[in-house]
Amino acid sequence: MGVKLGILGLGTVGTGTVQLLQDMVGRNPLLQEIEIYRVGVRSLDKIRNVELPAQVLTTDLAAIVNDPAVDIVVELMGGLEPARSLILKALNHGKHVVTANKAVIARFGAEIFTTANQAGVYVMLEAAVGGGIPVIQPLKQSLSVNRINTVTGIINGTTNYILTRMQTEGSNFSDVLADAQRLGYAEADPTSDVEGLDAADKIAILASLGFGGRINLEDVYCEGIRQVSKTDITYAEKLGFVIKLLAIAKKYTDSSDLSVRVHPTLVPKPHPLASINGVYNAILVEGEPIGQVMFFGPGAGAGATASAVTSDILNLVAVLKTSTANPNPLFTCAHQDYCQIAPITELVTRFYARFLTKDQPGVIGKLGTCFGNYGVSLESVVQTGFQGGLAEIVVVTHDVREGDFRKALAEIKNLEDIDSIPSLLRVL
Numbered sequence: 001m002g003v004k005l006g007i008l009g010l011g012t013v014g015t016g017t018v019q020l021l022q023d024m025v026g027r028n029p030l031l032q033e034i035e036i037y038r039v040g041v042r043s044l045d046k047i048r049n050v051e052l053p054a055q056v057l058t059t060d061l062a063a064i065v066n067d068p069a070v071d072i073v074v075e076l077m078g079g080l081e082p083a084r085s086l087i088l089k090a091l092n093h094g095k096h097v098v099t100a101n102k103a104v105i106a107r108f109g110a111e112i113f114t115t116a117n118q119a120g121v122y123v124m125l126e127a128a129v130g131g132g133i134p135v136i137q138p139l140k141q142s143l144s145v146n147r148i149n150t151v152t153g154i155i156n157g158t159t160n161y162i163l164t165r166m167q168t169e170g171s172n173f174s175d176v177l178a179d180a181q182r183l184g185y186a187e188a189d190p191t192s193d194v195e196g197l198d199a200a201d202k203i204a205i206l207a208s209l210g211f212g213g214r215i216n217l218e219d220v221y222c223e224g225i226r227q228v229s230k231t232d233i234t235y236a237e238k239l240g241f242v243i244k245l246l247a248i249a250k251k252y253t254d255s256s257d258l259s260v261r262v263h264p265t266l267v268p269k270p271h272p273l274a275s276i277n278g279v280y281n282a283i284l285v286e287g288e289p290i291g292q293v294m295f296f297g298p299g300a301g302a303g304a305t306a307s308a309v310t311s312d313i314l315n316l317v318a319v320l321k322t323s324t325a326n327p328n329p330l331f332t333c334a335h336q337d338y339c340q341i342a343p344i345t346e347l348v349t350r351f352y353a354r355f356l357t358k359d360q361p362g363v364i365g366k367l368g369t370c371f372g373n374y375g376v377s378l379e380s381v382v383q384t385g386f387q388g389g390l391a392e393i394v395v396v397t398h399d400v401r402e403g404d405f406r407k408a409l410a411e412i413k414n415l416e417d418i419d420s421i422p423s424l425l426r427v428l
């Protein structure tokens with residue numbers, strides 16, 4: 001008897017997954033055990049890029065997760081509801097679940113994994129982070145004997161694609177976003193990509209796996225890329241950096257607290273993450289004793305994501321074929337305690353800031369004095385441009401506590417000579 005799949009969603013990822021499953025030659029022979037039994041969609045009238053028997057497609061998704069014949073539910077619909085309820089129903093009916101839905105896992109992971117553990121089934125989510133890049137299973141298995149110190153990632157394909165084209169072609173933000181949507185990289189609502197929320201969901205998942213505890217999504221500091229301008233990209237370039245949306249989870253050396261954050265960051269050009277361009281993602285994991293290991297590959301798109309989804313399905317087929325009495329602890333997620341996440345004001349980092357000031361003598365000195373009052377030391381100060389009669393001054397600081405830097409900025413904002421501070425970015 002074959003293993004019966006109930007797939008929820010036949011959009012970019014669902015279509016890619018069905019295409020992969022319908023084209024088995026040269027792939028793992030275990031795939032031949034799989035039957036696409038039901039596929040749930042919103043509309044039966046839409047033209048699809050795959051052919052499926054008429055009785056397979058349905059708009060009754062609840063019937064799929066309740067159907068005793070379905071062995072594995074593959075949730076590829078996205079969004080919070082009804083995805084969350086359908087996943088929970090599937091688990092409660094004793095079905096394994098594969099999902100690409102980082103939004104649901106980052107918010108309802110505790111509820112979902114507890115339900116799965118109680119039901120004695122697995123929830124697999126390789127596609128949820130880094131698209132096609134194997135990173136979930138390596139963190140759960142191959143690297144799990146390490147003490148992880150830091151996970152630093154470019155984990156949103158859409159924003160990396162946008163920033164890369166803004167940098168290399170000087171393209172306009174909204175044109176490039178439209179291309180990312182057309183290519184199937186962006187979320188149904190691309191705000192979650194652009195505002196950094198998708199990356200925040202993903203780093204919460206990676207931090208949970210890397211540091212062995214639950215993560216409260218509200219504790220993850222998050223800034224998106226809307227504030228990144230062509231001007232900043234040009235200044236960063238001159239100073240030897242590229243701007244990337246980084247997601248970082250790092251253990252403080254002197255406490256058990258974590259820093260978990262997403263923000264545009266100036267990355268030094270020689271750093272391995274600086275050369276990750278377009279829709280590619282990379283996740284740099286640092287641990288003891290392994291040192292540094294980096295995972296690189298396509299972070300979004302139909303085929304790449306289908307590869308991750310189908311590898312999860314294949315793992316479950318193997319489980320179903322070898323039925324064990326006790327669950328495999330390397331497949332489950334049983335964290336009970338929450339990780340303690342430090343507030344962003346405690347972060348120690350370098351900053352890039354761009355000021356528009358009156359073009360008067362002594363402005364740079366006044367800036368330096370304010371920074372000095374709060375122990376902020378400057379690595380470089382550049383004054384090259386003018387904008388609308390205002391002088392443009394760019395500073396890069398040495399490492400500073402974010403709280404102290406913000407106090408200095410509050411004082412600087414009150415200086416008569418300062419018109420505005422259009423950009424404030426962290427430097428890796």
Ligand SMILES: NC(=O)c1ccc[n+]([C@@H]2O[C@H](COP(=O)([O-])OP(=O)(O)OC[C@H]3O[C@@H](n4cnc5c(N)ncnc54)[C@H](OP(=O)(O)O)[C@@H]3O)[C@@H](O)[C@H]2O)c1
Nearest residue numbers: 009010011012013041042043076077078100101300301305
């Ligand atoms: N796109 C990527 O590159 C990528 C990569 C990694 C992970 N993901 C994740 O994969 C999931 C799917 O993404 P996608 O890009 O494939 O989305 P998509 O193209 O928007 O497809 C969503 C599919 O789900 C169906 N659907 C949505 N809500 C439904 C509802 N309430 N009832 C019935 N059917 C419903 C839609 O049906 P209709 O076709 O009838 O409208 C559609 O087939 C998301 O969680 C996303 O975050 C995407």
Ligand SMILES: N[C@@H](CCO)C(=O)O
Nearest residue numbers: 156157158186187300
């Ligand atoms: N919208 C997501 C899809 C992959 O998770 C991205 O651009 O990375």
Ligand code: NA
Nearest residue numbers: 126129131133
């Ligand atoms: Na992945």
